[in-house]
Amino acid sequence: MTSTPDVIVVGAGIVGAACAHYAARAGLKVTVLDRGPVAGGTTGSGEGNLLVSDKAPGPELELALQSAELWRELAEQLPRGVEYEPKGGLVVASDEAALTALRTFAAAQEKAGVTVREVPADRLPHLEPHLAPGLAGGVHYPQDAQVMPALAAARLLRASGAELRPGQEVTGLLTGPGGAVRGVRTASGVLHAPYVVNAAGTWGGELARLAGVLLPVLPRRGFVLVTEPLPRVVRHKVYAADYVADVASDSAALQTSPVVEGTPAGPVLIGASRERVGFDRTLSVPALRRLAAGATALFPVLAGVRVIRTYAGFRPYLPDHLPAIGADPRVPGLLHACGHEGAGIGLAPVTGRIIAECLVGGQPPLDISPFDPARFEAGGGA
Amino acid sequence: MVTESYDLVVVGAGPAGLAGAGAAGQLGLRVALLDMAERIGGQFYRQPAAALGATRPQALHHDWDAFVALRGRLAAGRVEHLGRHHVWAVERDGDGGRGGPGERPGGRRGDGEWVVHAVVGEDGGEGGEGGGEGRRAVRVRARAVLLATGAYERQLPFPGWTLPGVVGAGGAQAMLKGGLVRPGKRVVVAGSGPLLLAVASSLASAGVEVPAVIEASGYLGYARHPRALAANPRKLAEGLTHGAALLRHRIPLRTRSAVTEAYGSERVEAVTVSRLDARWRPVPGSGRRIACDALAVGHGLVPGIELATTLGCATRSTADNTLALRLSSTQETSVRGIWAAGEVGGVAGAQLACAEGELAALAIAARLTKPGPYAGPDPRRPSGLDPGRPARVGQLLSRRARLRAFAEAMAAAHAPGPGWTDWLSDDTEVCRCEEVTAGRIRAAVTDEGARDARTVKLFTRAGMGWCQGRMCGAAVSCLAGDGQPPAQRRPLAVPVTLGALAAEGPGCGQEPSRSQT
Numbered sequence: 001m002t003s004t005p006d007v008i009v010v011g012a013g014i015v016g017a018a019c020a021h022y023a024a025r026a027g028l029k030v031t032v033l034d035r036g037p038v039a040g041g042t043t044g045s046g047e048g049n050l051l052v053s054d055k056a057p058g059p060e061l062e063l064a065l066q067s068a069e070l071w072r073e074l075a076e077q078l079p080r081g082v083e084y085e086p087k088g089g090l091v092v093a094s095d096e097a098a099l100t101a102l103r104t105f106a107a108a109q110e111k112a113g114v115t116v117r118e119v120p121a122d123r124l125p126h127l128e129p130h131l132a133p134g135l136a137g138g139v140h141y142p143q144d145a146q147v148m149p150a151l152a153a154a155r156l157l158r159a160s161g162a163e164l165r166p167g168q169e170v171t172g173l174l175t176g177p178g179g180a181v182r183g184v185r186t187a188s189g190v191l192h193a194p195y196v197v198n199a200a201g202t203w204g205g206e207l208a209r210l211a212g213v214l215l216p217v218l219p220r221r222g223f224v225l226v227t228e229p230l231p232r233v234v235r236h237k238v239y240a241a242d243y244v245a246d247v248a249s250d251s252a253a254l255q256t257s258p259v260v261e262g263t264p265a266g267p268v269l270i271g272a273s274r275e276r277v278g279f280d281r282t283l284s285v286p287a288l289r290r291l292a293a294g295a296t297a298l299f300p301v302l303a304g305v306r307v308i309r310t311y312a313g314f315r316p317y318l319p320d321h322l323p324a325i326g327a328d329p330r331v332p333g334l335l336h337a338c339g340h341e342g343a344g345i346g347l348a349p350v351t352g353r354i355i356a357e358c359l360v361g362g363q364p365p366l367d368i369s370p371f372d373p374a375r376f377e378a379g380g381g382a
Numbered sequence: 383m384v385t386e387s388y389d390l391v392v393v394g395a396g397p398a399g400l401a402g403a404g405a406a407g408q409l410g411l412r413v414a415l416l417d418m419a420e421r422i423g424g425q426f427y428r429q430p431a432a433a434l435g436a437t438r439p440q441a442l443h444h445d446w447d448a449f450v451a452l453r454g455r456l457a458a459g460r461v462e463h464l465g466r467h468h469v470w471a472v473e474r475d476g477d478g479g480r481g482g483p484g485e486r487p488g489g490r491r492g493d494g495e496w497v498v499h500a501v502v503g504e505d506g507g508e509g510g511e512g513g514g515e516g517r518r519a520v521r522v523r524a525r526a527v528l529l530a531t532g533a534y535e536r537q538l539p540f541p542g543w544t545l546p547g548v549v550g551a552g553g554a555q556a557m558l559k560g561g562l563v564r565p566g567k568r569v570v571v572a573g574s575g576p577l578l579l580a581v582a583s584s585l586a587s588a589g590v591e592v593p594a595v596i597e598a599s600g601y602l603g604y605a606r607h608p609r610a611l612a613a614n615p616r617k618l619a620e621g622l623t624h625g626a627a628l629l630r631h632r633i634p635l636r637t638r639s640a641v642t643e644a645y646g647s648e649r650v651e652a653v654t655v656s657r658l659d660a661r662w663r664p665v666p667g668s669g670r671r672i673a674c675d676a677l678a679v680g681h682g683l684v685p686g687i688e689l690a691t692t693l694g695c696a697t698r699s700t701a702d703n704t705l706a707l708r709l710s711s712t713q714e715t716s717v718r719g720i721w722a723a724g725e726v727g728g729v730a731g732a733q734l735a736c737a738e739g740e741l742a743a744l745a746i747a748a749r750l751t752k753p754g755p756y757a758g759p760d761p762r763r764p765s766g767l768d769p770g771r772p773a774r775v776g777q778l779l780s781r782r783a784r785l786r787a788f789a790e791a792m793a794a795a796h797a798p799g800p801g802w803t804d805w806l807s808d809d810t811e812v813c814r815c816e817e818v819t820a821g822r823i824r825a826a827v828t829d830e831g832a833r834d835a836r837t838v839k840l841f842t843r844a845g846m847g848w849c850q851g852r853m854c855g856a857a858v859s860c861l862a863g864d865g866q867p868p869a870q871r872r873p874l875a876v877p878v879t880l881g882a883l884a885a886e887g888p889g890c891g892q893e894p895s896r897s898q899t
Contacts, residue, residue: 044837157831
């Protein structure tokens with residue numbers, strides 16, 4: 001074993017990478033462990049959405065707005081391309097009722113600091129020439145962006161200078177007198193550090209359990225369809241206004257509202273089915289069908305385009321759809337950075353910054369009480 | 383969308399599928415046989431397109447009589463052949479909530495049913511163009527599914543392998559059998575495995591000059607399995623036939639050698655053949671040029687098991703580092719109701735495929751006609767096989783055991799050595815679809831910490847393209863150094879247009895309601 005790090009980050013996904021990056025920048029010595037490879041979990045299955053458009057005013061939107069700024073900085077700092085594209089989002093409404101709801105939603109977002117531009121029906125083709133005719137209108141969100149998440153995690157980790165140990169599963173937490181964290185146990189031995197950051201994504205609940213505390217992270221499955229490579233037929237991140245309702249829904253049943261976007265590599269990605277079915281990767285034909293139907297309704301030109309692959313991923317969510325970020329008041333030395341659901345790529349930088357500030361005793365960039373990791377403990381928390 | 387219901391859907395109309403469908407039909411089951419090609423036969427009994435008007439297709443085939451017999455049984459069993467059906471997924475049906483076709487006329491509920499999803503269209507064609515019929519989505523329902531999807535060729539890249547004129551060894555055979563086309567006038571045959579001898583012999587019979595057959599293994603490997611050899615005189619005879627053909631056409635066979643580079647401007651003009659050490663590393667200074675206008679190259683076959691892996695069927699690693707399905711003594715996969723026969727259970731050739739197809743049919747018929755608790759498998763006395771035909775079952779079981787043993791010996795003898803990646807230069811394109819070089823993959827491993835094929839794919843896009851890693855999977859796994867056979871997870875077994883997917887229409891499985899208020 002090498003010399004003792006200041007902090008152990010458990011999880012080499014995008015959130016763990018961002019925590020490592022900002023902690024290292026704050027002068028800490030960081031070791032990152034993962035039971036699998038870099039970006040082996042949700043990060044490797046995501047589309048790389050950096051969205052402000054789908055968030056209602058509130059604590060998550062505040063995170064998203066700050067994180068959007070940080071992503072812009074990171075994209076310039078990272079040594080090699082991570083396919084960062086500040087391409088903007090376009091939310092469209094199919095009828096007047098949906099448009100009215102979208103307008104109300106956007107107006108509230110604008111008050112909270114989001115840049116919104118209403119797009120009347122006749123202007124939609126200027127932004128997206130291949131959109132279906134007959135839509136009622138839409139809202140353009142220039143702050144929405146996209147990144148290739150696995151590459152971003154790898155490059156961020158490398159740039160951080162943190163020691164990376166893939167393939168090492170944490171099997172226990174070491175605690176000292178008073179229950180304070182002293183390190184972790186893995187299959188290959190023990191590693192000591194005064195701080196441990198839980199960035200284990202969908203497995204964040206398991207790691208909390210090793211520490212003897214409750215953090216009810218659950219998986220919410222999503223399928224993504226990937227088409228054959230195409231010239232740029234879709235310029236923005238385009239989705240129907242129903243998506244926002246799906247994201248916020250508590251239902252376990254399958255929900256699909258298409259999110260359609262092109263990528264620098266050529267394929268169009270169609271995402272956003274949501275179901276709570278545990279860690280079940282079984283192909284769901286109904287989910288694929290509805291994604292396909294939704295995408296071709298938005299872009300009829302896609303009907304003749306072939307889907308060459310599909311994959312499932314699991315979004316780590318907490319019951320109130322907010323992440324757990326910050327120090328755990330129940331276990332000194334344990335910090336959490338997980339439960340970002342479908343927004344982890346977007347929210348990773350601000351999460352990393354908050355964690356770094358917590359580690360060095362600084363001031364977090366915003367009020368983090370809504371993300372209190374102890375808020376689900378019976379009779380405790382917020 | 384109309385959904386036809388059958389007792390059994392067989393996917394793949396090669397030897398295993400033909401034998402399985404024919405036998406099941408004769409046992410009284412209602413059988414549909416789906417295959418992507420228009421005509422039955424698969425790769426092994428590939429027939430020329432009818433339009434070519436071939437008068438003696440059997441001239442290019444081994445064992446044509448067996449094919450004629452299989453074709454006859456298919457007709458006798460009134461099996462419904464559904465050609466040009468590209469199956470993209472098999473899905474468990476009846477997870478609840480759906481009325482309708484679960485109840486079958488005269489049938490029982492119990493084991494549940496399967497929905498086989500396919501698109502119908504030209505073999506490998508660009509469906510949907512010119513405003514024509516395009517690819518139509520269809521569903522076929524069945525009480526049992528027999529997967530007989532065969533195998534595809536393993537390619538190990540080398541500098542120059544993307545030049546025109548470099549074709550797969552199996553591809554060269556298919557060109558001859560299916561299109562009556564010669565890949566070149568002077569064709570080097572290279573790679574590893576028993577297919578090379580058959581390909582060289584077919585090419586020579588078709589009038590092609592074959593300057594050499596280059597085999598990376600030594601044939602000494604077979605000597606380590608004397609019992610498997612002795613028990614398979616017919617296999618030996620086959621080998622001797624091909625060997626005799628090589629002698630007759632004066633084709634030299636060079637073992638422990640490989641084509642380590644191909645050259646040419648417009649197309650391949652020559653190849654370098656190098657000697658290999660025991661680990662398949664090229665021996666420095668041993669390279670020799672052979673002029674040719676085509677190269678037929680392949681390193682054995684990889685079971686095509688994606689339909690099964692998507693269903694969660696268990697797999698096993700084979701001696702030559704591929705994944706095959708783990709099967710019970712009665713050819714059932716680990717998923718009850720899904721059966722498999724032929725190369726998907728481990729590459730072993732047409733004779734074994736036929737025996738396994740028939741065994742599976744017997745077991746499926748026994749299951750579907752006599753429902754009841756399934757007694758666990760017993761390798762010596764498999765239950766669930768038709769007790770009315772003990773002699774036939776016994777014969778098939780012993781044939782299977784004998785041929786499997788031979789196949790294992792062959793797989794071990796031709797397993798690629800770990801040193802082959804030494805012949806890749808950094809600028810050799812490994813993933814042709816996404817144009818990813820060996821150097822880029824090596825950088826992902828050394829600089830970015832990728833240690834397995836999936837992470838290499840995420841970082842470099844190798845394997846994300848059109849062929850979904852069928853061409854580069856073996857190479858990427860070796861370069862990633864994870865020592866695992868390439869994963870065979872492709873939830874869409876063939877590409878499907880968004881229009882066809884969207885037209886799948888409700889009624890298939892459960893249709894959950896939108897919950898938005």
